[in-house]
Amino acid sequence: MSKCTDYEHIFNRFDKDGDGKISPLELQHCVRSIDSELLLEEVQLVVDSLGSDQGGLLGFDGFVSLMESKDEEEKMEDLRNAFGMYEMEGCECITPKSLKRMLSRLGESRSVDECVVMINQFDLNGDGVLSFDEFELMMLD
Numbered sequence: 842m843s844k845c846t847d848y849e850h851i852f853n854r855f856d857k858d859g860d861g862k863i864s865p866l867e868l869q870h871c872v873r874s875i876d877s878e879l880l881l882e883e884v885q886l887v888v889d890s891l892g893s894d895q896g897g898l899l900g901f902d903g904f905v906s907l908m909e910s911k912d913e914e915e916k917m918e919d920l921r922n923a924f925g926m927y928e929m930e931g932c933e934c935i936t937p938k939s940l941k942r943m944l945s946r947l948g949e950s951r952s953v954d955e956c957v958v959m960i961n962q963f964d965l966n967g968d969g970v971l972s973f974d975e976f977e978l979m980m981l982d
Contacts, residue, residue: 852904862898924976934970935960 855863899907929939937956944951951959960971963979971979 848905848908849901851908852901855904862900863904864898868899920977920980921973923980924973927971927976929970932970934972935976936970 852863853859855867857867858864924935927935927939927943929936937953937960940956940960941951941953944956957969960969963971963975965975965978966972
């Protein structure tokens with residue numbers, strides 16, 4: 842099943858009255874179904890922020906935007922967690938030593954010199970370490 846088809850299926854489940862649009866009330870009911878609580882005013886703000894031009898209702902394109910923004914938030918959280926595993930405590934960066942330590946934990950033995958070479962491939966500012974932004978670019982490459 843394609844991502845678009847998945848979204849259509851989910852959209853249709855949320856669109857209780859079948860009018861091709863999700864009202865703030867329908868969206869609120871859906872959020873409740875996944876064990877979360879939002880006030881109707883909060884849901885209306887979400888619908889409005891997605892550029893609702895359909896009388897305060899969320900069309901399919903806006904729904905896809907909402908779903909994809911959630912996917913991006915989850916990806917960023919996963920990246921931050923992964924970065925935290927590799928970073929040297931207190932410096933908010935990945936050093937050759939911290940990379941060596943993490944690779945060893947993963948069963949991959951590398952020398953500090955090899956880790957320097959690995960870091961240099963993605964070290965955009967030449968400071969010898971990877972910031973989160975450089976790590977993100979490396980992971981998305």
